[in-house]
Amino acid sequence: MNPAILNFIEIFMNGLMAGIMYSLVALGFVLIFKASGIFNFAQGVMALFAALTLVGFMTGQVPFAHLINAIFGTEVHTWGAGMPALLAILLTMVVMIALAWLIERYVLKHLVNQEPIILFMATIGLAYFLEGFGDLMWGSDVKTLDVGLPSGGSFWWEDVTREWAAAGSQYYGMYIDxxxxxxxxxAIVLVTALTLFSQYTATGRALRAVADDHQAAMSVGISLRRIWVIVWSISGFVALVAGIMWGSKSGVQFSLSLIALKALPVLILGGFTSIPGAIIGGLIIGVGEKLAEAYVGPLVGGAIENWFAYVVALAFLLVRPQGLFGDKIIERI
Amino acid sequence: MKFKSLLLAASMVAVTGVSPALADLVFPSLSYRTGPFAPNGIPFADGYADYLTLLNERDGGIGGVKIANPECETGYNTEKGVECYESTKGIGSGALIYQPLSTGITYQLIPKVTADGIPLHSMAYGRTSAMNGKVFEWVFNYPANYWDGATIAVQHAKDMSGGDLNGKTIALLYHNSAYGKEPIRTLEEKAKMEGFNLTLIPVDSPGQEQKSQWLQIRRERPDFVLFWGWGVMNAVAVQEAANIRFPMDHFIGIWWSGAEQDVLPAGDGANGYKSLNFTYVGKDKPVFADIEKYVVGAGKAAGDGSNVGTVQYNRGMYAAMLATEAARKAQELSGKADITAADMRNGMEALVVDDARLEALGMPNFGPTVEVSCANHGGTGAALVQQWDASAKAWKAVTDFMPADRELVTKLAMEDSEAFAKENNITPRECN
Structure with missing residues (x-):
């Protein structure tokens, strides 16, 4: 096979993989928007906070150590021992559930029936608060995150694909991380689990009912507050997964919250209310931006993938304003 | 009137935390301890503050005058940086120097400090052509600038290639901003001089996703990758280089891409990565014993002491040392202890920090020799190459301080600064 074709396939595949990473972030947005109509500006910070908490548990870091030391003049930093990744993930999940409860109790409960823009503003405030709180709790240094996931290029895939190139061509094999x-x-496991949960459990059905119509759901006895706690908890779990994947790449640092920016074009394209939309949207954005960077980038100076993702999303918006899989909004006038 | 004074005093306390006495030497710190760039900003600010505290505690300040270090949080945000400048420049008897650790803030402050007559020291960052003191009277960028860095990195690549780069390919992976684009012009000139091919690979900010760029590097297999990154972009690039198994000793970052937090997330994969540096890394120097005794041990450190000896901490210390040495020189030249910002600039233009002076300060070989003049605000232009040892989790210097190609850099800086002077109707001053 011609190496140029193999290069195209390599870029395409890596685009798909990058798209999955964007989808992981976008999923958290979709879950909350679907159940409550809130565009959660704090989703990126939640991923950061979850990753910080996970590393804190894994390394045995004492939360608020700087504050404690400053007030009491002590020198405490760690408990002396960390914990296995799995246990730390479970404990982090408990923290994210507690966070969901606190958000419902102290933010959302007081804003029921408010305009969506008010709820959106509240999540902006939440984002700033959570970022500062995470800093105070775990410090702002860059933390290494290793939960045992394999990383680096696959030798096996390189060897296999090297054979595909035409004899005599200088081809190094395909790269896959x-x-x-x-x-x-x-992501596949997560989406399958979320789908099964929403289709085959009573809570899942309640979630869908709330997503369809808040007032109708409440009229049949579904507690909106309980549903919000559940949905924010699930979203916290998705944030944790996204935080793990992105944090494993770059270390856990405060710029992790900026991954939310990668999810926006995915949401525009896939729709704010569709889980499959988040996945398909991510894949399209991932492939689109990688191909554009490789084949269009050199013609215009490079570094185009960030804005190109938005161009792709906006192009779709012209055809389908509600996104690829979003619900069509019909309002009676 | 009284109420206004009270308000002014209160706002000063709010910015600084302490109200400096009028006679203090005021060295404001436009720091960033929050936000995405805090991992770099915190150790730098700690090193800066701790060195000033050391002088206050051990020596009673400079020439018998205490130093005040009002801090203002910029969050690495240019607008906030300008606000911080405005709110701190009048503190006490007036700010003597600004060292903002941000190219964006530096660019915004250049016209302001020029109008206000306060020296701005963008130590190895900011506008490279500010090295021309005839045009940029109040701006300094010693001990080295980005163009120096570019020529030093190329020289190192040349040394590794047996003294010949002809026919080789060097890729520049850079932050797609004014900062990242700084070395391009110099590298284009070096490519012509040395006969290598230059490939430019930009990465959009913040640089969390670099798959496309590293697939390109993997396909094109350049002989060397030079790297101009900052923040999360650094850690991601090192990780991606390790992933594609790029030979890490052929991957050379500028000094802002070579701190511990840039390499630690990649674990063993980062082993062998190189970066330039203009300061010593570690704490095996006499000055650190004093830092421990008078600052950290005495509970007067800006941080918890865990950053001491790291790249950015030492760089903060070095920046403070260069500022205090200039203040010392200014006192000597003016014959008075309470110097003004104008005196400070005179001190900076007469600054000489050679090996003997560094030895006397308990900082032997801490940085290159610095020699500044009215015409040359860029110092001598030298840096070393350091390499990451992943098993020891430490940087090791692999070269001595190497000189830059100052003939080329000065030529380019003169062209650029003269164009700036023309655009802004500045008549370059005479320097004797």
Whole structure:
């Protein structure tokens, strides 16, 4: 096979993998928007906070150590021992559930029936608060995150694909990042679990009912507040998964909250209310931006993938304003 | 009137935390301890503050005058940086120097400090052509600038290639901003001089996703990758380089891409990565014993002491040392202890920090020799190459301080600064 074709396939595949990483972030937005109509500006910060908490548990870091030391003049930093990744993930999940409860109790409860823009503003405030709180709790240094996921290029895939090139051509084999492969598998499991949960459990059905119509759901005895706690908890779990995947790449640092920016074009394209939309949207954005960077970038100076993703999303918006899979909004006048 | 004074005093306390006495030497710190760039900003600010505290505690300040270090949080945000400048420049008897650790803030402050007559020291960042003191009277960028860095990195690549780069390919992976684009012009000139091919690979900010760029590097297999990154972009690039198994000793970052937090997330994969540096890394120097005794041990450190000896901490210390040495020189030249910002600039233009002076300060070989003049605000232009040892989790210097190609850099800086002077109707001053 011609190496140029193999290069195209390589870029395409890596685009798909990158798209999965964007979808992981977009999923959290979709879950909350679907159940409550809130565009959660704090989703990126939630991923950061979850990753910080996970590393804190894994390394045995004492929360608020700087504050404690400053007030009491002590020198405490760690408990002396960390904990296995799995246990730390479970404990982090408990923290994210507690966070969901607190958000419902102290933010959302007081804003029921408010305009969506008010709820959106509240999540902006939440984002700033959570970022500062995470800093105070775990410090702002860059933390290494290793939960045991494989990473780096796959030798096996390189060897296999090297054979595909025409004899005599200088081809090094295709590159595929094992961390991206892990993310893909995790995303498939996550989406399957979320789908099964929403289809086959009573709570899942209640979630869908709330998503369809808040007032109708409440009229049949579904507690909106309980549903919000559940949905924010699930979204916290998705944020944790996204935080793990992105944090494993770059270390856990405060710029992790900026991954939300990668999810926006995915949401515009896939629709704010569709889980499959988040996945398909991510894949399209991932492939689109990688191909554009490789084939259009050199013609216009490069570094185009960030804005190109928005161009793709806006192009779709012209055809389908509600996104690829979003619900069509019909309002009676 | 009284109420206004009270308000002014209160706002000063709010910015600084402490109200400096009128006679203090005021060295404001436009720091960033929050936000995405805090991992770099915190150790730098700590090193800066701790060195000033050391002088206050051990020596009683400079020439018998205490130093005040009012801090203002910029969050690495240019607008906030300008606000911080405005709110701190009048503190006490007036700010003597600004070292904002941000190219964006530096660019915004250049016209302001020029109008206000306060020296701005953008230590190895900011506008490279500010090295021309005839045009940029109040701006300094010693000990080295980005163009120096570019020529030093190329020289190192040349040394690794047996003294010949002809026919080789060097890729520049850079932050797609004014900062990242700084070395391009110099590298284009070096490519012509040395006969290598230059490939430019930009990465959009913040640089969390670099798959496209590293697939390109993997396909094109350049002999060397030079790297101009900052923040999360650094850690991601090192990780991606390790992932594609790029030979890490052929991957050379500028000094802002070579701190511990840039390499630690990649684990063993980062082993062998190189970066330039203009300061010593570690704490095996006499000055650190004093830092421990008078600052950290005495509970007067800006941080918890865990950053001492790291790249950014030492860089903060070095920036403070260069500022205090200039203040010392200014006192000597003016014959008075309470110097003004104008005196400070005179001190900076007469600054000489050679090996003997560094030895006397308990900082032997901490940085290159610095020699500044009215015409040359860029110092001598030298940096070393350091390499990451992943098993020891430490940077090791692999070269001595190497000189830059100052003939080329000065030529380019003169062209650029003269164009700036023309655009802004500045008549370059005479320097004797």
């Amino acid at each position: 094992l961390l991206d492969v892990s993310a893909t598998i995790i």
